Amino acid sequence: MRDDAEIVGALDAEGAFPDPWVREAMLAVPRAAFAPDVVWRTDPATGRYIAVDRLLDPHAWDEAVLRPDPVVTQVDDGTADTVGKVASSSLSDYRAVASFLTELDVHPGQRVLEIGTGPGWTAALLAWHLGDENVVSVEIDPALAAGARATHTRLGLAPTVLCGDGALGAPDHAPFDHVHATAAFTHRLPYAWIEQTRPGAVIVAPWSPGFGAGALLRLVVADDGTASGKLVRSVAFMELRGQRDDGASGFEAVREAEPATGEVEVEWVLESLYADGNFTHAVALRLPDVRLETLGGGAVWRLWDGGRSWALVDDRPGVGKAVQGGPRRLWDEVDAVLQWQDEHRVHGYDFGITVEPGRQWAWAQRPERRWEM
Known part of the structure; x- marks a missing residue:
């Protein structure tokens, strides 16, 4: 069975530790020592989290913990016993x-x-x-x-x-x-x-x-x-608990309350866009209040602004349309940012953020090219 030293050694050979103290600290303070007796693995069939109890199945616990990937150590804020829905704490990879x-x-x-x-x-x-x-x-x-x-x-x-x-x-x-x-x-x-x-x-x-x-x-x-x-x-990390929101249920509620007011054609390949951080960072920073949930392998987008506006965007073969409702046209706004990104080719890591008392700005390439978030 692997141990922390073996994992750290393999990562060191890959050049994962440009600052040597991090490697030495990980060898001195093994990650496995912080794993509780019950950790959680994802069930591919349901997408739920299943408890892995060290006392009941030590081999499965070792398999879950002694690997370089993240280990979920709590779900549903500690309220679940054997099956959970949302990861709420973990050991980072x-x-x-x-x-x-x-x-x-x-x-x-x-x-x-x-x-x-x-x-x-x-x-x-x-x-x-x-x-x-x-x-x-x-x-x-x-x-x-x-x-x-x-x-x-x-x-x-x-x-x-x-x-x-x-x-x-x-x-x-x-x-x-x-x-x-x-x-x-x-x-x-x-x-x-x-x-x-x-x-x-x-x-x-x-x-x-x-x-x-x-x-x-x-x-x-x-x-x-x-x-x-x-x-x-x-990176992908759990949100501050005070900033979490349930975008899926919010979308359904506002879609029911605000009827659709027309549809437009969609020419973008949504699945490719979602995988491209250049585009998604641009939209996230230009339209920071817009939430996104993907379905159908990324070919269907559900957009919601946290208020009364929504859009359902579908580029699957034979569909290619966006339906929108509420006072804003969310897909039109997202489409405009996608076109801006496509025209200017700003790299996803050319974006930055400046924080002031009471205000926050996003910018592209240099702080002078900024807009308020």
Whole structure:
């Protein structure tokens, strides 16, 4: 059976650790030590999560945990027993953690605020490198916070783990030199994270838009209390609990309340567009309130603005139409952004975000080419 050292060694051979301390920390603080006795795997037939109990099936537990991929450690905010619907906490995959910590660029003596303790592995890695006294991690779920503290104690580590809303940061422990978020923001990055840092601080946070795939955002805090930076790579992380929404049920409700008011032809190949981060990042940043759910392998899009507007877009053979309802024409707006992206060819990682008190801007290629989100 594999172990953490074997996994880390294989990833090291692939060049996954440009910052050597991350590799050494992962060898000293094994991820498997943070996996609870019950983890969760996806059932391909139903899409639901099925419990894998270490005591009942240790081999299946090993297969689920001792691999480089993410491990779901909680579903449905801890309310499920054997079958669950929504993943609500996990052990991140090794590559993603290495990427985040490399972008964070931390050095001994610096202080880090972590948002989203989860099982506690990344807080432990940071504490191993920086010292317990320099790591403050915030977790909204009391059971997860308690579990992380217990594991830290068992391993001889003691970063500060607070139970609270990570969007509010940890004001009583500020200021910080870095912010490491493992829970994604969906629209606005909490300004509290910037307020609680020193000028020059680096903030690394996953962005999970309502449209398309997520990305890692790396911001640098300026002297004037703003922060700005680019999207640097593709990632997929669970959202901050206060920013989650159920787009599917929202779509159905608004579609029932707002009748369709006509249809237009669709010439785009939706499945290809959805797989292209250049297009999806453009739409997500130009129309940050638009949510997307795909069906039919990506050939059918359901769009909703969180209010009274919706669109059902279908490019399957013999269909090729968009039906829209509500005061906005969501597909027309999305179509216009797709055309803009197609014309200007802005790469998905040429986009950036600037955060100010009370305002947030997106931009393409340089901060001067910006629009308010």
